[in-house]
Amino acid sequence: MVEILKVNDLVTHFKTESGVVKAVDGVSYYINEQEIIGLVGESGCGKSVSQLSVMQLIRPPGKIIGGEIIFHGQDLLKYPANGPEMRAVRGAKIAMIFQEPMTSLNPVLTIRQQLTEMLVLHMKMNEEAARARAIELMGQVGIPAAERRIEGYPHHFSGGMRQRVMIAMALSCNPHILIADEPTTALDATTQAQLLELMKDLVQRLKTSLVIVTHNLGVVARYAQRIYIMYAGRIVESGTTKDIFQRPRHPYTMGLLKCIPRLDEEEGRKLVPIVGLPPNLINMPATCAFLPRCSWKIDKCYKEPWPELTPVNGNHFIRCYADTSEYKN
Amino acid sequence: MNQETNNTILEISELKMYFPVTRGLLRRKIADIKAVDGVSFKMEQGETLGLVGESGCGKTTIGRCVLGLYRPTAGKVIFQGRDIAGLPEKKLRGIRRDIALIFQDPYSSLDPRMSAGNIVGEPLKIHNMINGRKEYLERVEHLFSIVGLDPGMANRFPHEFSGGQRQRIGIARALASDPKLIVCDEPISALDVSIQAQIINLLEELQEGLKGLSYLFIAHDLSVVRHISDRVAVMYLGHIMEICKSRVLYENPLHPYTRALLSAVPIADPFVEETRERIILKGEVPSPINPPEGCPFHPRCFMAIPECSQAVPPLRAITEGHEVACIRV
Numbered sequence: 001m002v003e004i005l006k007v008n009d010l011v012t013h014f015k016t017e018s019g020v021v022k023a024v025d026g027v028s029y030y031i032n033e034q035e036i037i038g039l040v041g042e043s044g045c046g047k048s049v050s051q052l053s054v055m056q057l058i059r060p061p062g063k064i065i066g067g068e069i070i071f072h073g074q075d076l077l078k079y080p081a082n083g084p085e086m087r088a089v090r091g092a093k094i095a096m097i098f099q100e101p102m103t104s105l106n107p108v109l110t111i112r113q114q115l116t117e118m119l120v121l122h123m124k125m126n127e128e129a130a131r132a133r134a135i136e137l138m139g140q141v142g143i144p145a146a147e148r149r150i151e152g153y154p155h156h157f158s159g160g161m162r163q164r165v166m167i168a169m170a171l172s173c174n175p176h177i178l179i180a181d182e183p184t185t186a187l188d189a190t191t192q193a194q195l196l197e198l199m200k201d202l203v204q205r206l207k208t209s210l211v212i213v214t215h216n217l218g219v220v221a222r223y224a225q226r227i228y229i230m231y232a233g234r235i236v237e238s239g240t241t242k243d244i245f246q247r248p249r250h251p252y253t254m255g256l257l258k259c260i261p262r263l264d265e266e267e268g269r270k271l272v273p274i275v276g277l278p279p280n281l282i283n284m285p286a287t288c289a290f291l292p293r294c295s296w297k298i299d300k301c302y303k304e305p306w307p308e309l310t311p312v313n314g315n316h317f318i319r320c321y322a323d324t325s326e327y328k329n
Numbered sequence: 330m331n332q333e334t335n336n337t338i339l340e341i342s343e344l345k346m347y348f349p350v351t352r353g354l355l356r357r358k359i360a361d362i363k364a365v366d367g368v369s370f371k372m373e374q375g376e377t378l379g380l381v382g383e384s385g386c387g388k389t390t391i392g393r394c395v396l397g398l399y400r401p402t403a404g405k406v407i408f409q410g411r412d413i414a415g416l417p418e419k420k421l422r423g424i425r426r427d428i429a430l431i432f433q434d435p436y437s438s439l440d441p442r443m444s445a446g447n448i449v450g451e452p453l454k455i456h457n458m459i460n461g462r463k464e465y466l467e468r469v470e471h472l473f474s475i476v477g478l479d480p481g482m483a484n485r486f487p488h489e490f491s492g493g494q495r496q497r498i499g500i501a502r503a504l505a506s507d508p509k510l511i512v513c514d515e516p517i518s519a520l521d522v523s524i525q526a527q528i529i530n531l532l533e534e535l536q537e538g539l540k541g542l543s544y545l546f547i548a549h550d551l552s553v554v555r556h557i558s559d560r561v562a563v564m565y566l567g568h569i570m571e572i573c574k575s576r577v578l579y580e581n582p583l584h585p586y587t588r589a590l591l592s593a594v595p596i597a598d599p600f601v602e603e604t605r606e607r608i609i610l611k612g613e614v615p616s617p618i619n620p621p622e623g624c625p626f627h628p629r630c631f632m633a634i635p636e637c638s639q640a641v642p643p644l645r646a647i648t649e650g651h652e653v654a655c656i657r658v
Contacts, residue, residue: 042522189593
């Protein structure tokens, strides 16, 4: 397996009037060629910001404070966000699909104008070739009558169809990595399933790596080979999907699995909520951010700073002092 | 009256709700949006009935007809033995005391200029349920405590509360008038995963504590609906496709749409996911302005035969309490 992207100790902060929001505070992960990984967490855990940082799409008051983003052996953070090196990577080598298909397309441009822009810019095609390629792409993502619909505007398309356009656009330059940030959250269940299957098939065919950013544990259980669980700006657990679901070891992951209803659960199952609220990312304590909500805490948790990611076995890591090996599903 | 009718709190019979589509200066009617097109079901006292389906299936419209917010085009809404469909506003007021609503978005459904205490207590005043200030304050304090809020926070304003707490305020307000039936319209979809479980458990506990409270639970999340409901009705384009006990829904779904919808929802377990039936539907939900002839699902159905396009299949009982609208079952 060839590692294609490696993020080391990424730190992205937002300076606000009430203080520094530590949205991403030391995140490390990697993705191999042709791999599907999942980045899971609730709103505000930093999963989206970490991905926007990889694309260097962070705007003031946000700032990437430190870390490395090694893509094909080169640290992308060495390049200025608007420089030619980043522009050659962003959208072309690493592409991104956003959550809101309603707002991520420009409403005053036709689908053709938006789809061909990238092809002309990155693939150096002329207008005519780009139009033909765009129609081909629309066909690949399952948009019927692409020849005619390419001249339409975004409002002519339903939410699911717009997200298909976004997928076509993201894949138009044969990216090495596709980042899908909550790609189907705003859509209906059967449309979600259609689009996730489509994305999975396309990345397999194009040999693209896929990062699925989501709060939905079901989606990663279905598609991801490995998972990173994020909480309060850090990764708290990582490992293969099967390891994490079979033997979750971080109290937060365990809590998540116990608090979501499952379609196949037995009748009368009680959900066990995680007490309290996610922390305010301003003025975070040095101790574990999950401590106030944790049911596994030990004395050490109050005294020591948040631990590093430590292996529990093989490729399975947690950021926790407690001995959670006794946990049963 | 026999025993059965005594326990029925709500009966919807052949309910139709069409919204006119108008054009031009004279607002000439050119078509109808058939949001609900002939729906019937019964609810027992103390029961939770889940209404599930994708956007535009008519589930929210049914909720609004029950609340008297819409005047149905045709059909009956029989609440406690009395048809309340199309009653004049004045006569509805007494009924509104018995049917309460919990909204989806706890951020926009609370008046930002009212204190939490006043939001919760307002129904007590509207329905003249209290004598004097002392009783009012006691009742509000009681409502705060049964939904798990500190009564000491009654003087605070909505923006000082978290999303989960705001939803608790909304629930306390809904409970204020001692309703018999609460219409819950996507009550948890705006909340984070770890907070959702808190609200689901609260709704369940309230029902156990207040004997006879019924919920009409409207949501798009099948796992949540199945978890909280005694019975589930699956809707598609203004029709009920299948209605059954929630346990049966996952174990023995019969309607092809139900099967597709279930298979579209991933389960947070990679081992279960490996072996699950995966039905990917083609196309998108048709417009309710121009619904297909016959069974509304037949253009996308993998089991359709020519007869399916000839008549709308009626709901018929396959086993006791399990009804399906499909001629292929």
